[in-house]
Amino acid sequence: MLRPSNYNCNRGNCRNDMKMLRALDFAIQETVLYLDAYPENRQALQYYHQLMEKRRELAEAYERGCGPLTMYGNQSHTSWDWVEGPWPWEADAN
Amino acid sequence: MWTYDKKLQYPVKIKNPNPKLAQIIISQLGGPDGELAASMRYLNQRYAMPYGKVTGILTDVGTEELAHLEMVAAILYQLTRNLSQEEIAGTPFATYFVDHTTGLYPVAASGVPFDMKYVGIKGDVIADLNEDLAADGAIT
Numbered sequence A: 001m002l003r004p005s006n007y008n009c010n011r012g013n014c015r016n017d018m019k020m021l022r023a024l025d026f027a028i029q030e031t032v033l034y035l036d037a038y039p040e041n042r043q044a045l046q047y048y049h050q051l052m053e054k055r056r057e058l059a060e061a062y063e064r065g066c067g068p069l070t071m072y073g074n075q076s077h078t079s080w081d082w083v084e085g086p087w088p089w090e091a092d093a094n
Numbered sequence B: 001m002w003t004y005d006k007k008l009q010y011p012v013k014i015k016n017p018n019p020k021l022a023q024i025i026i027s028q029l030g031g032p033d034g035e036l037a038a039s040m041r042y043l044n045q046r047y048a049m050p051y052g053k054v055t056g057i058l059t060d061v062g063t064e065e066l067a068h069l070e071m072v073a074a075i076l077y078q079l080t081r082n083l084s085q086e087e088i089a090g091t092p093f094a095t096y097f098v099d100h101t102t103g104l105y106p107v108a109a110s111g112v113p114f115d116m117k118y119v120g121i122k123g124d125v126i127a128d129l130n131e132d133l134a135a136d137g138a139i140t
Helices: A004-008 A013-037 A042-065 B019-025 B035-048 B052-079 B094-100 B125-136
Strands: none
Touching: A013 A042, A013 B052, B019 B052, B019 B094, B035 B052, B035 B125
């Protein structure tokens, strides 16, 4: 079962996964803005799907081991991990 | 609708609190060219946009501005952590502290609270996009 302490896990996996997730999401964000303006660009659309595939895998692993990323991601059936810290604006989360 | 992502767009980890710096950076939260003004500008302009592409950009950029707002808030929160009254007294942050302590209240550096007067919304695509260019240099 998920424990809140997993969020800060000593193995450093959660921290590394979060770092990778931020990088992926930044790339996705920029690709989305490009696609908004150039929706017919197939190369950009392909790149979007490449990034999204990686994101789905990583987000799933993160939510399983570290805690929910959104309110839809609470994996545990025995504890409500969404409210467990640290929250993103706290130094410990970064 | 919106869904919260429990992460910052870019990490914020500040070692040393600094109330003087916070008093300057707070303008990026609640000032005329801050992230709150930017998000309100784009998210409220989008309803009058006649083109899907532009509506999409305003929706996605306006949403991203909210993520920027959160990063600025994280900077301010961490810059003002665990400060004693002695550390605040005599700094430009002292007058803010009188009303808000270290709570985050969107104001400009001058202390004027956030105001929608900073934002232009005219229901006209050219007028609104020109406002965006003037406010943000570019809309992306």
